[in-house]
Amino acid sequence: xxxxxxxxxxxxxxxxxxxxxxxxxxxxxxxxxxxxxxxxxxxxxxxxxxxxxxxxxxxxxxxxxxxxxxxxxxxxxxxxxxxxxxxxxxxxxxxxxxxxxxxxxxxxxxxxxxxxxxxxxxxxxxxxxxxxxxxxxxxxxxxxxxxxxxxxxxxxxxxxxxxxxxxxxxxxxxxxxxxxxxxxxxxxxxxxxxxxxxxxxxxxxxxxxxxxxxxxxxxxxxxxxxxxxxxxxxxxxxxxxxxxxxxxxxxxxxxxxxxxxxxxxxxxxxxxxxxxxxxxxxxxxxxxxxxxxxxxxxxxxxxxxxxxxxxxxxxxxxxxxxxxxxxxxxxxxxxxxxxxxxxxxxxxxxxxxxxxxxxxxxxxxxxxxxxxxxxxxxxxxxxxxxxxxxxxxxxxxxxxxxxxxxxxxxxxxxxxxxxxxxxxxxxxxxxxxxxxxxxxxxxxxxxxxxxxxxxxxxxxxxxxxxxxxxxxxxxxxxxxxxxxxxxxxxxxxxxxxxxxxx
Numbered sequence: 001x002x003x004x005x006x007x008x009x010x011x012x013x014x015x016x017x018x019x020x021x022x023x024x025x026x027x028x029x030x031x032x033x034x035x036x037x038x039x040x041x042x043x044x045x046x047x048x049x050x051x052x053x054x055x056x057x058x059x060x061x062x063x064x065x066x067x068x069x070x071x072x073x074x075x076x077x078x079x080x081x082x083x084x085x086x087x088x089x090x091x092x093x094x095x096x097x098x099x100x101x102x103x104x105x106x107x108x109x110x111x112x113x114x115x116x117x118x119x120x121x122x123x124x125x126x127x128x129x130x131x132x133x134x135x136x137x138x139x140x141x142x143x144x145x146x147x148x149x150x151x152x153x154x155x156x157x158x159x160x161x162x163x164x165x166x167x168x169x170x171x172x173x174x175x176x177x178x179x180x181x182x183x184x185x186x187x188x189x190x191x192x193x194x195x196x197x198x199x200x201x202x203x204x205x206x207x208x209x210x211x212x213x214x215x216x217x218x219x220x221x222x223x224x225x226x227x228x229x230x231x232x233x234x235x236x237x238x239x240x241x242x243x244x245x246x247x248x249x250x251x252x253x254x255x256x257x258x259x260x261x262x263x264x265x266x267x268x269x270x271x272x273x274x275x276x277x278x279x280x281x282x283x284x285x286x287x288x289x290x291x292x293x294x295x296x297x298x299x300x301x302x303x304x305x306x307x308x309x310x311x312x313x314x315x316x317x318x319x320x321x322x323x324x325x326x327x328x329x330x331x332x333x334x335x336x337x338x339x340x341x342x343x344x345x346x347x348x349x350x351x352x353x354x355x356x357x358x359x360x361x362x363x364x365x366x367x368x369x370x371x372x373x374x375x376x377x378x379x380x381x382x383x384x385x386x387x388x389x390x391x392x393x394x395x396x397x398x399x400x401x402x403x404x405x406x407x408x409x410x411x412x413x414x415x416x417x418x419x420x421x422x423x424x425x426x427x428x429x430x431x432x433x434x435x436x437x438x439x440x441x442x443x444x445x446x447x448x449x450x451x452x453x454x455x456x457x458x459x460x461x462x463x464x465x466x467x468x469x470x471x472x473x474x475x476x477x478x479x480x481x482x483x484x485x486x487x488x489x490x491x492x493x494x495x496x497x498x499x500x501x502x
């Protein structure tokens with residue numbers, strides 16, 4: 001893998017330093033610069049859509065059949081698998097996830113991409129049957145007539161490979177050209193992906209990348225009439241910036257925008273665990289993992305927990321026992337479970353939320369743990385925090401944290417829990433924890449979220465639609481529905497010519 005790239009093969013994130021000329025990635029572990037990229041100029045950005053449009057037209061001629069595009073992507077996944085160890089180490093260095101876990105992201109991304117490839121022949125079949133009453137002398141069907149054209153994919157740093165395949169793979173399968181804009185925190189991801197795709201046989205410029213410091217720098221690209229669809233994964237503010245630029249450029253009708261934004265995902269532990277210490281222990285282990293894995297830096301991480309009053313005290317005790325066994329430390333060490341958060345600003349925001357909650361009456365229940373109290377001051381290390389006595393008057397229960405904090409609020413009924421779970425601007429995922437699975441499933445329709453788990457959390461399944469409600473986003477990735485944003489649909493209605501009566 002080479003690392004001397006520039007912006008001409010042309011970053012989402014606010015964790016690195018940038019100017020009109022340079023983008024510097026800062027290590028979360030040391031706060032020292034680790035690599036630099038040239039930021040694309042306005043002129044370079046303006047040229048990208050034209051190059052992509054030409055590549056798209058050529059791609060349709062050179063690879064008109066889905067089978068040839070599948071062949072390229074299968075070869076790409078083989079290359080990604082071969083380079084997994086090297087890419088994992090690089091990812092740990094750039095974004096701080098412990099090395100014990102970064103290979104899992106890449107391997108999961110490969111499995112997710114393979115699923116999308118496997119269902120493509122059925123999902124992208126040209127003619128789609130419709131439901132409805134058959135009328136004599138009439139024929140009606142839907143036709144996926146052609147790909148959209150040029151797709152801009154702006155993706156985040158926290159799970160860059162997983163996030164990227166959500167849009168990149170179906171876009172290519174459908175026959176589109178793609179422009180990638182990676183986060184400045186993980187700029188090399190797009191470089192490697194383009195390199196491997198071309199090695200796998202994808203024609204040059206069908207997938208390109210651009211390095212830029214912030215969304216506003218992409219204005220010429222976002223507002224270009226050559227760009228047909230935009231996929232954005234990142235903060236609510238970033239998504240709003242993309243939407244605003246689209247509208248200001250007069251493209252609110254012509255260009256589609258898919259947004260996967262923030263979350264404040266709730267978990268609810270029901271009263272049926274009362275008296276079952278083994279069950280409470282299991283729920284505590286699962287919920288703690290769902291809250292602090294990847295240092296809590298996941299849009300679908302558990303960020304608030306509601307526990308029935310009959311289970312509350314025992315649940316807190318079990319959470320303390322779980323946290324006693326966690327290890328915070330250098331992400332390059334194989335026994336580290338929690339690495340640094342991505343930036344000093346992120347660290348300060350998390351600690352302020354915790355401090356404000358404690359000042360407002362919350363209790364810090366975090367157990368003693370030597371790795372929690374001996375954090376390396378050079379890095380952005382934040383020890384997991386367990387809070388009790390929280391409520392919805394506190395920012396810790398209302399504002400996105402994106403850090404390893406577990407605030408636990410007592411409730412007295414299913415009804416109160418559901419009301420509080422829905423009391424949020426976000427609606428990405430939610431989880432219900434219960435021994436009565438049927439009752440858990442019965443509660444699902446009442447929860448305002450795009451994905452609702454029963455006895456599970458933090459797991460986007462490739463065969464289910466990944467979508468956010470409320471300010472968590474709009475549009476769908478994954479599943480068969482994730483392909484629809486990358487193709488044009490045409491309705492065909494045919495009436496037989498009446499027989500001549502002579």
